[in-house]
Amino acid sequence: MNLAYRDVRHNLGRFIVTCMGLSLLLGVVLSMIGIYRGLIADALDLVQTMDAEVWVVEKGTRGPFAESSRIPIDTREAIARIHGVNSTGAVTFQSIETQNGKSKLRLYAIGYEPGQLGGPKIITSGRGLTGRNYEAVADSRTKLRLGDHIQLGRNNFSIVGTTDNAASSGGEPAIYLSLNDAQRLQFDLSPSATRRERARGTITASSTETVSAVIAQVSENASPDHIASMIRRWKHLSAMTSDEQSNILIESVVEKARKQIGMFTGILIVVSAVIIALIIHTMTMDKIREIATLKLIGAPDRIIAGLIIQQSLAMGMIGFGLGAMFILSIKDYFPKRLVLQPMDGLGLAGVVVIICLVASLFGVYTALKVDPAKALAG
Amino acid sequence: MPMEKPPLISIKDLSKHFGEGETRVDALRNISLDIFPEQVIGLSGPSGSGKSTLLNIIGCIQEPNSGRQQLDGEVVYDGRWLRSDLRKLRLEKIGFIFQAHNLMPFLTAIDNVAIVLDLAGINAGTARQRAAELLDYLEVGNRANSYPASLSGGEAQRVAIARALANKPRIILADEPTAALDSGRAGIVMDLLRKVAVDQQAAVVVVTHDEKIYGRLDHISHLRDGVLDQAP
Numbered sequence: 001m002n003l004a005y006r007d008v009r010h011n012l013g014r015f016i017v018t019c020m021g022l023s024l025l026l027g028v029v030l031s032m033i034g035i036y037r038g039l040i041a042d043a044l045d046l047v048q049t050m051d052a053e054v055w056v057v058e059k060g061t062r063g064p065f066a067e068s069s070r071i072p073i074d075t076r077e078a079i080a081r082i083h084g085v086n087s088t089g090a091v092t093f094q095s096i097e098t099q100n101g102k103s104k105l106r107l108y109a110i111g112y113e114p115g116q117l118g119g120p121k122i123i124t125s126g127r128g129l130t131g132r133n134y135e136a137v138a139d140s141r142t143k144l145r146l147g148d149h150i151q152l153g154r155n156n157f158s159i160v161g162t163t164d165n166a167a168s169s170g171g172e173p174a175i176y177l178s179l180n181d182a183q184r185l186q187f188d189l190s191p192s193a194t195r196r197e198r199a200r201g202t203i204t205a206s207s208t209e210t211v212s213a214v215i216a217q218v219s220e221n222a223s224p225d226h227i228a229s230m231i232r233r234w235k236h237l238s239a240m241t242s243d244e245q246s247n248i249l250i251e252s253v254v255e256k257a258r259k260q261i262g263m264f265t266g267i268l269i270v271v272s273a274v275i276i277a278l279i280i281h282t283m284t285m286d287k288i289r290e291i292a293t294l295k296l297i298g299a300p301d302r303i304i305a306g307l308i309i310q311q312s313l314a315m316g317m318i319g320f321g322l323g324a325m326f327i328l329s330i331k332d333y334f335p336k337r338l339v340l341q342p343m344d345g346l347g348l349a350g351v352v353v354i355i356c357l358v359a360s361l362f363g364v365y366t367a368l369k370v371d372p373a374k375a376l377a378g
Numbered sequence: 379m380p381m382e383k384p385p386l387i388s389i390k391d392l393s394k395h396f397g398e399g400e401t402r403v404d405a406l407r408n409i410s411l412d413i414f415p416e417q418v419i420g421l422s423g424p425s426g427s428g429k430s431t432l433l434n435i436i437g438c439i440q441e442p443n444s445g446r447q448q449l450d451g452e453v454v455y456d457g458r459w460l461r462s463d464l465r466k467l468r469l470e471k472i473g474f475i476f477q478a479h480n481l482m483p484f485l486t487a488i489d490n491v492a493i494v495l496d497l498a499g500i501n502a503g504t505a506r507q508r509a510a511e512l513l514d515y516l517e518v519g520n521r522a523n524s525y526p527a528s529l530s531g532g533e534a535q536r537v538a539i540a541r542a543l544a545n546k547p548r549i550i551l552a553d554e555p556t557a558a559l560d561s562g563r564a565g566i567v568m569d570l571l572r573k574v575a576v577d578q579q580a581a582v583v584v585v586t587h588d589e590k591i592y593g594r595l596d597h598i599s600h601l602r603d604g605v606l607d608q609a610p
C-alpha cells in the first residue's frame with residue numbers, strides 16, 4: 001500500500017496548490033537560467049551571424065562591440081590583398097531609436113556592402129540587399145514585415161527582407177542597411193547643422209569614409225590566428241580572431257550582467273531549497289500523529305521514510321514540470337530572448353531532485369524522532 | 379476457566395522512574411500482575427498515577443527500569459529488552475485501541491484495517507478480504523469505503539478496533555476507548571471487546587475513567603502514585 005500516493009490523492013487540492021506555488025518559483029529559476037543563456041546567445045549571435053574569422057579594428061581598441069572603432073573604408077581592400085584571405089567586408093554598427101507606428105523601436109543598425117561579408121546569414125522572407133538605396137533587412141524580433149516602411153534618421157527605408165537571430169549584445173534586434181545608407185545615417189547632419197558646420201569649416205569628406213571594422217574569412221590552408229597576427233604588425237590596426245571577439249563580448253560587454261544574473265539564479269536556487277525544506281517539514285509536522293500511530297502499530301522506518309521522500313520527490317518533479325511548461329509557454333513574450341536548453345532543464349531537474357532528497361532528510365529525521373507514545377496521548 | 383491457561387501478560391516487580399536525584403519521580407513501583415486469556419481488565423486512577431506509563435510498558439513503547447515482563451509466553455524484558463525488534467513484536471502480538479481512534483485520515487476504513495496486514499507482509503488481496511471480514515464482524519462493513527472524516531464516533535471506534543484485531547493479536551491494549559462515546563455506544567464497544575477476548579482467546583487491558591463500563595470488566599485495578607492495588 002503506497003501511503004504517499006494515498007495521502008496525496010486524499011489531499012489532492014492542497015497538494016496541487018502547493019505544487020503550483022513551487023512551480024512558479026522553479027519557473028522563475030528556469031527563466032533566470034534562460035535569461036542568462038539568452039544574454040550570452042544575444043552577445044554571440046552577431047559575431048556568429050557575421051561569419052567572420054578575423055576582425056580588424058582601430059589600433060588600441062577592442063572594438064567594434066566593446067569599444068568604438070573607426071578605420072578607413074579602404075582598409076578592406078588592403079586586407080583582401082593579404083595572402084590567405086578569401087573574402088572581406090566593411091561593416092558599421094550603430095544603435096538607433098525610431099518610431100514604429102505608435103510605439104518606440106530600438107534597433108541595431110548594421111551597415112555592410114551588399115555582395116561582401118557582413119550581411120544577414122539567412123533570409124527568412126523576401127530578399128537580401130542589392131545595393132539600392134533606402135532598403136533594409138530586419139530581424140524578425142523588430143516585428144517589421146515585408147513592405148513596411150520605417151523612418152531612420154532623415155530617410156525612409158523599405159523592408160525588403162527579414163532574418164533571424166541577429167541582435168546586439170544588449171538584445172536590440174538588428175536591421176541591415178547598405179554601407180552607404182548606414183554611413184549617411186551615422187554622419188549626415190540636419191540641414192541647419194550642416195550649414196553651421198560648413199561655416200565652421202569642420203565638414204570633411206573623409207569623415208564619412210570610415211567604418212567600424214573590417215571582417216575577413218580566410219582560406220582553408222590559412223590560419224585566422226596567423227592572419228590576425230600579421231595584421232597586428234601594421235601600426236594603425238588591431239586584429240582578433242572570431243574566438244577572441246567572442247571572449248571579449250562575454251568577458252567584457254556582458255560580464256557584469258552575466259554575473260548578476262548568475263548570482264541571482266544561485267540565490268533563487270537557495271531560496272527554493274529553503275522553501276521546499278519548509279514545505280516538507282510542514283507536511284511532516286501535519287502528519288505527526290499518523291506517523292506516531294504507524295510506529296505504534298509496527299510500521300518499519302522505511303515505510304515512514306518512504307512516505308516523506310516519495311511525496312517530496314513527487315512535489316518537486318510536478319512543481320518543476322509545471323514550472324517548465326509555464327515558462328516554455330510564455331518565453332516568447334519576454335522582452336529579451338530566453339534560451340532554454342535541454343541540458344539546463346535536466347540540470348535544474350537534477351538540482352530539484354537533490355534539494356528534495358536533502359530537504360526530505362530533515363523531514364525523515366523529524367519523523368523518526370517521533371515517540372510512538374504520542375499516538376496514545378489524548 | 380481462563381485462569382487455567384498460562385497468562386498472556388505477566389509482569390513481576392516492574393518499576394519505572396523519570397529523572398534522577400531530587401527530580402526523580404517514581405511513575406511505577408514494583409508492579410506485578412498476570413492477565414489471562416478471555417480476561418478484560420480495567421486500569422483506573424487519577425491523572426499522573428502511572429496508567430499510561432504502565433500501558434506504554436506493556437505495549438513495549440517505554441522501557442521500564444527494572445522487573446520482568448512476559449507477553450504471550452515470551453519474556454521480552456528482564457532488566458533489559460530481550461528483543462531488538464520491538465515494532466515487529468507489537469505488530470505480531472499487540473493490538474492498540476486509542477481514545478481518539480487515530481485512523482489514518484487519508485485511508486478508507488477498509489484500508490485502515492488492511493494496512494496492518496500489509497505491514498505484516500500479507501498480499502493486498504488477502505489483506506483487503508480479511509479487513510472486509512473484520513469490518514463485517516464489527517458491523518461497519520457498509521462503511522468500508524468511507525474515509526474516517528465521514529464516520530460517526532462509534533463507527534470510527536469500531537474501525538479502530540478492527541484495525542487492532544487485524545493481525546489476530548492475543549493482547550489488546552485500549553486507552554480510554556469509550557471516552558468519546560455516549561453510554562449506549564460505550565456499552566457496545568465493551569461488548570465487542572469481550573466478544574473478541576472470548577473468540578480470539580485474547581487478554582484485553584482497558585485504561586478507563588468511565589465508571590459506566592466498570593460493570594463490564596472482569597477486574598478493575600486502581601493505580602495511585604505508581605502503586606497498583608487489587609492486582610488481578
